[in-house]
Amino acid sequence: MTQQRISLNKCPNNTEAQNLPVVSQFHLMSLSENVEVQPFLLVLFLSFYMVTVLGNLLIILAVCSDFHLHTPMYFFLSNLSWSDICLISTIVPRMIWDIGTQSRVISYVSCLTQMSMFILFACMDSMLLTVMAYDRFVAICHPLHYKIIMNPNLCAFLLLASVLASLVDSQVHNLIVLQFTHFSGMEISNFYCDPSQLLNLNCSEMFTKSIVIHFIGVFFGLFSTTGIISSYYKIISSILRIPSKDGKYKAFSTCGSHLSVVCLFYGTATAVYIGSTSSYSPENCAVASLMYTVVIPMLNPFIYSLRNRDIKIALRKLQRRAI
Template structure:
């Protein structure tokens, strides 16, 4: 395989296609070319990565070690924390390594692997947030049947569905990329192998690529958001019927952390892709994508620990037992 840079800015004809080398690697975008900023970026992203991993591990430890948190809501939360650790680990360690080595190259296999892992855990985050929305819907709208409906078998089934749907989404994208024979460029307009820029490097419009970018993307985007919006519509309708103000506040406070996490995840991800469609600057889009790939997994532990008395109490009990 060769490392020759391909930059035709157009698709090759049949004669040119026979002379083109097979792409062996891609070149990722750098967030900054300023040498003085490289140590700052290295330290900043290393710190954010460590904080994210430790924060989510604390959530997992608190949930698994405290019997008071052995219920469906915190079962989904511990799975979300595990997914967030894997999600940020697909992109940030590679970026830190690139800053340290001053290299932006990634092999074809490495790019495909990173894209697969990114899709799996991004989709898992979305599906788990959807399952948590359904859990809050049952808890507020059907409190008397909560333990019957949200039994351990259903919770495990929802997590299993999240995993299988994420694997399906990832494999469909992989199959499409593997069908791409020629790329018009090997410069990916992001700091990681984002599926959208990677598919845009294809020379030819394929029916399978159209299916992936439109149908599959719409399904995995519209279905979770529809379930979340419907759940909160029913939740708000139920809360309105509560006579006392304190009762309304108590009912809605159980949804505060989840609602904050949903707004953060979907708000940043939708903002990035809408911005990329409007903006012509790949650099701005790459910087904006840091919001949902780095900032969101880092803030989730703070959202659930600072806004949740049960988590704070569990962490305090865990600290006392450790001491």
């Protein structure tokens, strides 16, 4: 099969598109063409991966082992840690393999599998951050009714709803991409099978592609951001009504870590989404993608543990047990 490397979004007309060969593989973008830099990148991303997995596993172990952390907030935090481990595991091991073998080729099936898993866990992160914002809203705005509202049944339902919504988002993308039979090329302008890049390479029905990119993306993104913004609007309003400065600081400190993660996650994700639907630089898009697929999952354990006294105490207990 002749390998065609055609510029992104330059599809032939309908007649010519029917004559395009069936694509069986794609070429991912290399983070650096400099051969001397490759060993450094391999060690760097292997270190990122190990730190991320270890850090998030420690959060999960701390929450599971300490009875004082068996609360809705830490229940959702431990599930966010699982999701972060799975998210980075869909990206970094393949990246390390590509750097080590000096290959950027990924099969069509592997690419769709990676895309599907990436959407699943990225959407899970988004949904869990939304649920955690609601949890903080109830804790600050309705503290006396917190245990009644955030009961185990509601927590289980919110987690199940997050998983199902993520599965729907992932499978809808997968099903529609499977309908595409012609692509304008095999070059994906990112280091992983970015859904927006695959959709932009499509030479099939443009209306369907627009629905996937805009409607589904906007629906899930708008749902999450609306939930987070409305929750924090009410949280800030409640904090401002607290008379003492110490009370305001204590109330805000309970959601400071979550707000930091939200800003990092949605800031970089928005940059990638906007860049994929307009003129953009592949290098800048790759940097933003690295932030929310690799760096943020690695930072989450540090953000939550360094600013959280309960997590610190639980980790010290784990350390004493290990010794």
